[in-house]
Amino acid sequence: MAKTAFLGLGVMGFPMAGHLAAAGHQVTVFNRSPAKAEAWVGRHGGASAATPREAAQGADLVMCCVGNDDDLRQVCLGPDGAFAGMAQGAVFVDHTTVSAKVTEELAQAAAEAGIGYVDAPVSGGQAGAENGQLSIMCGGTVADFDRAAPVIDAYAKICRRMGDVGAGQMTKMCNQIAIAGLVQALSESLAFAQKAGLDVADVVEVISQGAAGSWQMVNRHATMHRGEFEHGFAVDWMRKDLAICLQAGDQLGAALPVTALVDQFYKDVQAMGGGRWDTSSLIARLTR
Structure with missing residues (x-):
């Protein structure tokens, strides 16, 4: 079982993180609204953190599902961002649907920090997230994908590597x-x-x-x-x-x-x- 973090507990992220916990993974969550994170912990166990950096510390895999390019940058970068808390060799998995530009930008920042990066947007909507039946299309190195895929399987109907970073988007x-x-x-x-x-x-x-x-x-x-x-x-x-x-x-x-x-x-x-x-x-x- 992996030590994971999940950033963003909206209509998609909340149940996706729940499936990780149900599968036996150790999960720490972060949400901009702390009340949502507390509600998740009350339902699923695990832990919540005050910042993305704190959530990501010690995690093998950090999953993220937020709103847009700017939201993704905010949770990844800066002194309180996830990248600042991740150890070298950990893998960041982005489930947000974002532009190719921000994917390239953040994958480069991750590489410079020794962090793996997989862009992994999802399809299936709220029902797919709640039922653990999402279609997940991934971009990244074979090694990073192979580390992430068994954990992603907790909420996936299909999870496939489509190519290098950016191919998922x-x-x-x-x-x-x-x-x-x-x-x-x-x-x-x-x-x-x-x-x-x-x-x-x-x-x-x-x-x-x-x-x-x-x-x-x-x-x-x-x-x-x-x-x-x-x-x-x-x-x-x-x-x-x-x-x-x-x-x-x-x-x-x-x-x-x-x-x-x-x-x-x-x-x-x-x-x-x-x-x-x-x-x-x-x-x-x-x-x-």
């Missing part, structure tokens, strides 16, 4: 690009069925068995039809991710016209007051 961009177009298409399909006077449940039962079927269709069609958008991953965060995708697309010369369009549709949802609605709320543009 690039793979996550592929994931978000695919989801954006899929959710918009599903929204249009369901809205069309409603306007045509069809029974939405019957439509989905039939078309989900063919080529149109998807996880989103099976798991979100009913709540989308009812206008319920409380499933965790918020529109605000999706727009942050899509901005990363579009920037990388420009740098790579990869055309992302559908992604750019759906990003603007999510902007419309934000203007409707839906910034904290989940990503399936694209249908609200078409039905409200």
Whole structure:
């Protein structure tokens, strides 16, 4: 069993850290809101720390799941950052979806400190985190990945090395690009069925068995039809991710016209007051 730290106890990090504890790993947690860290310890045991540096001291692996590039820099760098507390040879595992730029920057800082670095963004949403069924795409050296993967398995359905540092974030961009177009298409399909006077449940039962079927269709069609958008991953965060995708697309010369369009549709949802609605709320543009 590994000695670990987990930084960031949001809707994803809180259950992910819980799975580490349930698997028998020694876990110290840090959260910017100390009350959340205390609540986690009350539920799962382990310990909490006042700073990322204190949480990381003595840890074999330090996992992190925060909000964005700036949040990640804050927990990694500086006198109270995790890197300052990690011993040489320890491995930092970043589960945050961030830009390629900050991943390169922090991986370099880690290397200079003798620390391993694995970028390991996740897919599966809040339900995947709670059920320990996340898809985790990793970038890093083979040695660092091989050390991290058996511990990551506590909350993973699949955990795969995609290449060197940065490859995990690039793979996550592929994931978000695919989801954006899929959710918009599903929204249009369901809205069309409603306007045509069809029974939405019957439509989905039939078309989900063919080529149109998807996880989103099976798991979100009913709540989308009812206008319920409380499933965790918020529109605000999706727009942050899509901005990363579009920037990388420009740098790579990869055309992302559908992604750019759906990003603007999510902007419309934000203007409707839906910034904290989940990503399936694209249908609200078409039905409200």
